[in-house]
Amino acid sequence: MNSRWIDIDTNNGNAFRGYLSLPPKGTGPGIVLIQEIWGVNGHIRAVADQYALDGYVVLAPDVFWRQKPGVDLQYDEAGSTQAFAYLKNLDLPLAVQDLTQAVNMLRGMPEVSGGVASLGFCMGGLLSYLCAANAGVDAAVCYYGGGIDGHLNQADKVTCPILFHFAEKDHFISKSAIDAVQAAFGKARNAVIETYPDVDHGFNCWERPSYNQKASAVAHGMSLSFLGKVL
Structure with missing residues (x-):
């Protein structure tokens, strides 16, 4: 994969990192891929590469950088304990500001031809919804976003x-x-x-016990069809 970590500037002179993965042709519409609570870990980077192979320029920002840069956790008990602590201390408005910076940066990159979408899983599903409301994305995909019902005023x-x-x-x-x-x-x-019958939270993640191949494949295909039509 043609991928690397890049810096994303904030409005106050700071910067945080994001994992950028480019499609085989080098250009395409953009996706801001928003992590689960375990960080931009190996699974999220693999998903970024997956969508890059589908023809998208994908940027996965480090959402937890204000707490600890470079969070990269496993789906075990120790990793999950740390992950939920980061989630508990997440400042949602600041996270949306950071994601807006990522959206704007992606939109300005010469590799991006077409619109920019947000796509997130779990916590990232909620943040993708909030990006749809606040970050000026052209489309949004939200996988099992917990807490969306608490933000329906947006x-x-x-x-x-x-x-x-x-x-x-x-x-x-x-x-x-x-x-x-x-x-x-x-x-x-x-x-x-x-809504996918007989599956649990996290069905898209092949590193979690709740992974369901059929639901994951159907949802991925539907996401690609959706993005292909609207971007």
């Missing part, structure tokens, strides 16, 4: 196309939370909401 700000993936048996996201998102976006022309 739903009216989402004017770009948005795709939600939810797990029917998600032990982190209740059915009532999914129902609330469906009530807010069910009649919106710009929104698509998909």
Whole structure:
């Protein structure tokens, strides 16, 4: 893969890092890929490469850099304990500001031809939704974003196309939370909401016990179809 770490400037002169992966042809539409709580780890970098092979210029920013730069955790008990601590201390508005900087940087890169989308998993799914409301992305994909139901006061700000993936048996996201998102976006022309039966939270991650190959493949294909139409 043609990939490397790059610096992303903030408005106050600081910088944080992001993992950039380029498509085989070198140019394409952009995706800001937003991590799970385990950081921009090996799995997230592999997903970035996966979407790069699909023809996208992918930038995965380090969301936790204000707490500790370069978080890269495993999906074991020790890694998860650290990951949830980072999540607990995350400043969402500042994270959205940082992601907005990543969106703007990606949009200005010569390798990016076309629009820029956000795409996130778990915590990143919530942040992708917030990017749709605040960061000026052209589209957003949200995989099992926990907490979206607590931010539906921003739903009216989402004017770009948005795709939600939810797990029917998600032990982190209740059915009532999914129902609330469906009530807010069910009649919106710009929104698509998909719920996958008999799968749990994290079904896209092949390093987690909840991984489900069929649901992951279907959701990936749907995400590519969605992005291909709107970017």
